[in-house]
Amino acid sequence: MNYLAHLFLSGDEEELLIGNFIADAVKGKQLEQYPEGIARGIRLHRLIDTYTDTHPVVHQTKLRLRPHFRKYAPVVADVFYDHFLATGFDQFATMPLASFVDRVYQIINQQYDQLPPRVQHFFPYMMRQNWLASYSEIEGIRQALAGMSRRTSFVSGMERAGDELQANYRHYAADFHNFFPELMLYVEQVKKEL
Incomplete structure (x- = not known):
């Protein structure tokens, strides 16, 4: 899952949200350097990623994407899924997407000093360009994936992913x-055990 889904799945716990947000920039046992609430969020992020990466529906999505984006198919799938969460946010959340996004940016901004350097670098751009809300539009998905494509060391084709999303949108x-409600149930179970 990409940023929006990880943040949404954190629920109301602010430290859990911060940990879930920064987890990709925290390697191995570095999580021990963080307060327990943030460390729980990092562990939750890793569990979400493992569940997602091994789910048969997600596997089907990646198979559909692989001919176009090869090893970047999982990245494209994550961003596509954030798009569908953003467009149907009111089906899953008790507040509008815009309110949720504003709340998240405020929480992260208040904890800026806790963010790893890599996250401190990109977070101001994320907030200024409103990445999370932009995922609700195909043009926002195009921009996000084109930006990722520019940062890859190999030809990724991700700059064309918006066309693929439009062409096979209903699939x-x-x-x-089919996948996200199962992920939500899984997260509710594992949050109790973290």
């Missing part, structure tokens, strides 16, 4: 809607 939407 990717169906994948997301």
Whole structure:
């Protein structure tokens, strides 16, 4: 899952949200350097990634994407899924997407000093360009994936992913809607055990 889904799945716990947000920049046992609430968020992020990476519906999405994006198919799938969460946010959340995004940016901004350097570097851009809300539009997905494509060391093709999303929109939407409720249930269970 990409940023929006990880943040949404954190629920109301602010430290859990911060940990879930920064987890990709925290390697191995570095999580021990963080307060327990943030460390729980890092562990939750890793569990979400493992569950997602091994889920059969997500596997189908990646198979559909692999001919176009090869090793970057999982990245494209994550961003597509964030798009469908953003467009149907009111089906899953008790507040509008815009309110949720504003709340998240405020929480992260208040904990800026806790963010790893890599996250401190990109977070101001994320907030200024409103990445999370932009995922609700195909043009926002195009921009996000084009930006990722520019940062890859190999030809990724991700700059064309918006076209793939448009061409097969209902297939990717169906994948997301089959998968995400199961992920939500899984997260509710594991949050109690963290």
